[in-house]
Amino acid sequence: MKLLRELLFPLAAVAAAFVVGAVLILAVGDSPVTTYTLLIGSALTWPDGIGYTLFYATPLIFTGLAVAVAFRCGLLNIGAEGQLYIASFVTAWVGITCAGLPALVLVPLCFLAALAAGGFWGAVPGVLKARFGAHEVITTIMLNFIAIALASYFTQYHYKPPGDALLETVPIGENAHIARLGRFVPGFPERIPLNLAFPLALVTCLLVYLFLWRTRWGYQIRATGANAEAAQYGGIATGRQIVLAMALSGALAGMVGINEVLGYRYRYYDSFSSGYGFTGIAVALLGRNHPVGVILASLLFGALLRGGLFVDIFTEHVSKDLVLVLQGTIILFVAAEAAFRGPFGRRIKGV
Amino acid sequence: MSDILIVALLFSAVRLATPLLLAALGGLFSERSGIINIALEGLLLAGAFTAATVTHYTGKPWVGLAAAILAGALVALLHGIACIQFKADQVVSGTAINILFLGVPALLSGALFASTGATPQLPREQLIPNLPIAIAFLLVPVTWYVLNRTPFGLRLRAVGENPEAADTAGVKVSRVRYAAVMISGALAAIGGAYLSIGQSSLFARNMSAGRGFIALAALIFGKWRPVQTMLACLLFGFAEALSIQMQGVSQIPVQFIQIVPYVLTIVVLAGFIGHSRAPRALGVPYQEKR
Numbered sequence: 001m002k003l004l005r006e007l008l009f010p011l012a013a014v015a016a017a018f019v020v021g022a023v024l025i026l027a028v029g030d031s032p033v034t035t036y037t038l039l040i041g042s043a044l045t046w047p048d049g050i051g052y053t054l055f056y057a058t059p060l061i062f063t064g065l066a067v068a069v070a071f072r073c074g075l076l077n078i079g080a081e082g083q084l085y086i087a088s089f090v091t092a093w094v095g096i097t098c099a100g101l102p103a104l105v106l107v108p109l110c111f112l113a114a115l116a117a118g119g120f121w122g123a124v125p126g127v128l129k130a131r132f133g134a135h136e137v138i139t140t141i142m143l144n145f146i147a148i149a150l151a152s153y154f155t156q157y158h159y160k161p162p163g164d165a166l167l168e169t170v171p172i173g174e175n176a177h178i179a180r181l182g183r184f185v186p187g188f189p190e191r192i193p194l195n196l197a198f199p200l201a202l203v204t205c206l207l208v209y210l211f212l213w214r215t216r217w218g219y220q221i222r223a224t225g226a227n228a229e230a231a232q233y234g235g236i237a238t239g240r241q242i243v244l245a246m247a248l249s250g251a252l253a254g255m256v257g258i259n260e261v262l263g264y265r266y267r268y269y270d271s272f273s274s275g276y277g278f279t280g281i282a283v284a285l286l287g288r289n290h291p292v293g294v295i296l297a298s299l300l301f302g303a304l305l306r307g308g309l310f311v312d313i314f315t316e317h318v319s320k321d322l323v324l325v326l327q328g329t330i331i332l333f334v335a336a337e338a339a340f341r342g343p344f345g346r347r348i349k350g351v
Numbered sequence: 352m353s354d355i356l357i358v359a360l361l362f363s364a365v366r367l368a369t370p371l372l373l374a375a376l377g378g379l380f381s382e383r384s385g386i387i388n389i390a391l392e393g394l395l396l397a398g399a400f401t402a403a404t405v406t407h408y409t410g411k412p413w414v415g416l417a418a419a420i421l422a423g424a425l426v427a428l429l430h431g432i433a434c435i436q437f438k439a440d441q442v443v444s445g446t447a448i449n450i451l452f453l454g455v456p457a458l459l460s461g462a463l464f465a466s467t468g469a470t471p472q473l474p475r476e477q478l479i480p481n482l483p484i485a486i487a488f489l490l491v492p493v494t495w496y497v498l499n500r501t502p503f504g505l506r507l508r509a510v511g512e513n514p515e516a517a518d519t520a521g522v523k524v525s526r527v528r529y530a531a532v533m534i535s536g537a538l539a540a541i542g543g544a545y546l547s548i549g550q551s552s553l554f555a556r557n558m559s560a561g562r563g564f565i566a567l568a569a570l571i572f573g574k575w576r577p578v579q580t581m582l583a584c585l586l587f588g589f590a591e592a593l594s595i596q597m598q599g600v601s602q603i604p605v606q607f608i609q610i611v612p613y614v615l616t617i618v619v620l621a622g623f624i625g626h627s628r629a630p631r632a633l634g635v636p637y638q639e640k641r
Contacts, residue, residue: 024455028462076442134620135629137389137442138571141564142613153606281446317462321454321556328451332429335444336437 009337010286010293014300017329021322028317035311035318042310043303051181051192055264057302058194059084059256059273061201063280064287064294065208066122066253070136071289072212073245074225079125079140080253081277082147087118087254089151091261092169092268096159099173106175110262118254119247121147126246130239136246144277152270159268167270178262195263197255204255205291211248221245253277274305282327285334301327360592365484366550368581368588370395370559372487373542374566375573375580376494377535381427383498383575384531385511385632389445390430391539392563393452397426398543400456403470403554404463412479416544423540424533426452431532435525438636449563457556468556470547478552483545490538494577507531511630514637524637539563568616575630587612 022032043053063080070077094113098106125139152167159169178197182190212218223231224241232238260272279301286300287293304327308320374391381388401422406415426448433444457468464471498504509517510524518524546562547554565587573580594608 024458028459076440078442078446128617128621132621134617134622137387138567138620139617141389142568142616145561145564145613146610149606149610153604156606157604275450278446278450281443282450285443317465319458319461319468321458321461321468324450324454325458328447328449328454331447331450332433332439332444335439335447336433337439 006288006293010288010297010334013286013330013333013337016333017326020329021326024325025318025322030315030318035315035322038314039307039311039322040303041307043307047188047192049306051188051194052306053299053303054198055192055194055259055302056305057298058198058201058259059276060279060283060298060301061205061294062255062259063253063276064283064298065204065291066249066277067280067284068287068289068291068294069208069212069221069252070245070249071284072225073221073241074228075126075129075136075242075245075249076281077122077125077140077246077249077253078137078281079122079143079250079277080280081273081275082140082144083118083121083250083253084256084260084273084277085144085151086121086147087114087250088257088260088272089154089169089268090114090117091254091257092172093154093159095172095176095261095266096170099175101173101175103175106173107178107262110172110176111258114254114257114261115251116254118257119251122250122253123243123247126243129246130242148271151268155268155270168265169268171267172261176262177266178258180263193264195259197259197263200258201255202295204252205295208252209291217244253280279327282331282334285331356596360589360596363592363595364585364589366588367591368584369484369487370542370545370550370562371566371569371587372581372584373483373490373545374539374563375569375584376487376490376577377423377538377542378567378570379494379535379575379577379580380507380531380538381535382570382633383511383630384507384528385514385630385635385637386431386434386528386532386535387441387445387634388427388430388532388535389442389564389567390427390448390452391535391566392559392561393445393449394423394426394536394539395543395546395559395563396456396557397452397536398423398540399547399558400460400470400543400554401540402544403473403547404460406473406477406548407471410477412477412548415548416479416482416541419540419544420537423536423538423543425536427532427536427539428529430536431529434532434636435528438638441634453557456554460554460556470554473548473552475552478548479544480549483541483549486541487545488581491577491581498577503527503530508630510637511632514632514635518637518639524639528637539566542566565612568612571629572612572616572619574628586615 025032025035043049066080067077091110091114094110125136128134128139129136155169161170180190180195182188220236221241224238228238283297287297304323308323311318312320378388378391398419402415402419405418406412433439434441460470461468506522506527510527514524569583572583590611594605
């Protein structure tokens, strides 16, 4: 019964968003049925549709988890985008500078780089909030721009292959590559970039679940999120929880670098993210800030990203921007749900 | 650097500050009433698209500007309904609107003009390169006056600082907040119109390119006050002008100049230079007593 209730509202929000989308599709002169058939159908074909859906879902699982962990501590991390950029660049940097190391050392080192760089970029707004009271929404927005600019600077001035027209770094060492799933799954071609980062994302969901609900640290984070004053009264150092939650959140967002750099492009590519950090907010909200919900919501948004490309090409008028419309509408409906749960006032300072 | 270059730089700074100022003043109305508005980016885009499209069909830029103002107010109303009626988390609602209006204008212009999310080029005589600049800078004293010298301004500040007290004194908290949020959308949309039918001559996908967030930064840097916010916008506009001017000329990478507004905002927020205090009731939904 409880599960049904938990599922009911997210499903209603998705349905409502598809209705809004249908109105827009009709308005521009296409058929909603054809468009939606194309959108969903092209995400479910074997092996390409499903392969790419899972590939697009992978970064969303990481960013969705990132936003969810922060949410559980009462924080809104809009900075996943910046955290994943910094982490991806640093991952590539380690993959380039330590290219000579054997795979058994280099791959874990690159993983560590992704986690550490993302974690650091997340911890900064955590410290700014805990120590100076600067609101995390604004600082993370600002840090997004700073991260993108920094990564772009280092790429352009220090790691770009000479004469390359694209803004990207030189390739990472081959020992840093992680395998594509095509190598293990019969009938699944290796050209599809779905790689080991996907099973890693699923394992990470389990770990995050265990951390949040089965450890003392997780409990303290959730207690801080549920009622900071009560938590403090109960002897929890809430400032430390804020920093810890933001660092963890940043590290999770940083894991996008594993999928992007080590499993897909094998280099850092400027402005590669199609808003994964922001879609992560939608994923977390729709998934009710729970790891299982995050997986389900990521699959939905992954499918939309995949299907959007086909809508772009094969419909008369509708473009892949339809996916943004659906995404925005879903967030709006899920956000408005507060009215049905009674008032929840998050005290906000400095926005 | 020669004098001519400096004058050109200053003019360019004023032009680049204009959309920031309009969006920031919009944000000021909303936030002083207690409603966080991080939807400025989406509002800029909604305004830019509407202005360019309506000007294209009517051939009259002032009709385009008026339509943009209306569109901005309506989109902001959406934010208002979510935040005031449904007590949605204001940051989440703002994020939703930003994503939604990254998509809607691009989708519509793609469909209307069979393009990749852009509107057709407008002829030079259908552009308004100066009017929005005048509006923006005139709005600074107007905003100051409205905020500090009119009954509406008093109510607006009251619901942003202490809605309970305002409610007890007979102020309709929701109504004032709706008005403030819609003004916010209208002003930001003028900024958007300036982008499409002032600075350039068409709407292009995501043409605001983060200016809504820089405007938000300017608003915080300016401590939610009109004159200080204007100075912050000019500073950020100058930084942008400088980074354009120095492209390829100077040794300093443009990226370092681009991040100046963001770094300054963090510094100010953390209280390293002065302290920027938000309106007391910012972000807190209010339930009126019947």
